[in-house]
Amino acid sequence: MAEDRGILRKRNIQSLVQNGHVKNEEEIKSRTPEFTLRESNLTVLLENVSHIRAIYHIFVVILLMLLFDTVIFDLIERGKINVGLSVVAYGFGDVRRGAKLWLYELSCALAFYPAFRFFGAGTQFLKKNTALQRIWTIMGIIGLAALQVALVAVPVWDLGRKHLALASSVTVTCEMFRFAMKIHAVAASCGQRCYTGQALPTFKQYLYFLFAPTLVYRDQYPRTKKIRWGTVVFHFLEVAAIIFYNSFLWERFILPYWSDYGKQPKVEAGTVVRGMFACVLPGVISFLCGFYCLLHAWLNAFAEMLKFGDRLFYEDWWTMSQFSKYFRAWNRVVHFWLRDYLYMPLAPRAGRAVSSSCVFIVSSVAHELILALSFGFFYPVLLVQFGVCGLLMLPLTAISGRRFPNALNLIMWLSFFFGNGILWSLYPMEYFARKNCPPSEADSFFIPKSWSCPEIVLKPNWTFHNPILL
Structure with a gap:
């Protein structure tokens, strides 16, 4: 395993120990994502704890009730049955163009392998000429x-x-982003092999890594003995159900409040506040469903198909009371890539605080870029929540989270509720303001239109009445 990490990683570990960023090398090793045969936390809980299974059934019943509400209402009101297909079809529109872009991304990822092998051969050919090898490296x-x-x-x-x-x-x-991170992982993990003469990854190993549910490269991973196709089908059915789940949430909770936003020149502040609070519960449900869909169902389905044995893609983040632990536990797949390929190389040179800030900045910018390209406008709400508020919460909960775990876990969940309510309000407000408000010369990809259209006003003759004074 040490050879797979490379000489550069060893030097980074030694620098971290010498500069006091960690106590000793064993601490680094204890944090290393050593791959082993293990199941996801929710898989274990659902199989062994009846209480967790009951919560899972509650979410299924909520989905069924939303389905019944949609079908019965549309049947009585419009004489037709709507199962959310229109929202799903609209969301996944122009699949052909999306498939072309994905194939282009895949071709770039595949093109890296022969280029990497060519670079390795050239490095070995020039190993006796240091100057030429340095130019070749550049x-x-x-x-x-x-x-x-x-x-x-x-x-x-x-x-x-x-x-x-x-x-x-x-x-x-x-x-x-996934392909870009995979390419960087291989280059960082195996780059030193080009100079030491160690065997480079085979194309089969590289291709397996491209689709394996991990972003940390190893030549070999723990593998299961067989593929349980029933488990694969079940997880993909969960993914499909969650897609419809979110379409029902969008159709029943978001559209009624925000689809007409911007059609009138003015809107009362009370209407906006009521809409934002109405989006809190569907926002949290969507947040939980998104986590389950991507980090549990989707990754477990691919892990099963590829016989990928280590399925600890997340930890019990829902019990955390410190935001630093939450960010590490929420998405282990991305966390370990950021740690091994960004934080570890930076920490010996820039220090722990600067390196942590860089990790948060890179992660928040990537998330915001996804939202900006998806919605068609730049509105850095998530950037502020994640890159500013999230960063500030790290030192604030570092000590208090250990002393008052229950209270801080409550505060963490309160922030999830408010944060998702804001996300599920501000982004739809901006989206429909750009659709419904009249076009103007000031329209821009970077300037939010919902700030100027419509105008948010208080009710006529509104006054504040102190509830304490009679």
């Missing part, structure tokens, strides 16, 4: 950067030129 770094730029720039340009449907855009942009 050319390799430039080539890697050019490939990454091409991988990111073309989808960004295409989506910025003409808006793609929301769900299709999310898929394209997430896959763009």
